[in-house]
Amino acid sequence: MRQSRGGGANIVEIILAVILPPLAVFLHDGIGTSFWINIILTLLFWIPGIIHALLVVTDTI
Template sequence: MADFIRIIIAILLPPLGVFLQVGIGGHFWLNILLTLCGYVPGIVHAVWVIAKK
């Protein structure tokens, strides 16, 4: 259930979803960069990080 909520948050605000899953680290900063380059790449990366853990 918690992963489902994180995925919903990741769709709305990708860096927050990644932060809730892994904290501030490499994946978080990469997700911010991807979100700035385009919203969809940020979402894809965030969902991938959440599903992987």
């Protein structure tokens, strides 16, 4: 269940995107395609997982 945030990501999600990228994506979108893609990126390469999480959390993708 997504809450209306006024179009921006909150600071907690951005911090989580850097520390625990899959958790940030899960809190933002729930378990879906973006979550599983982020799990794979984080497990394999970490930095792409962070980049992907930041893009998801800021609603860029």
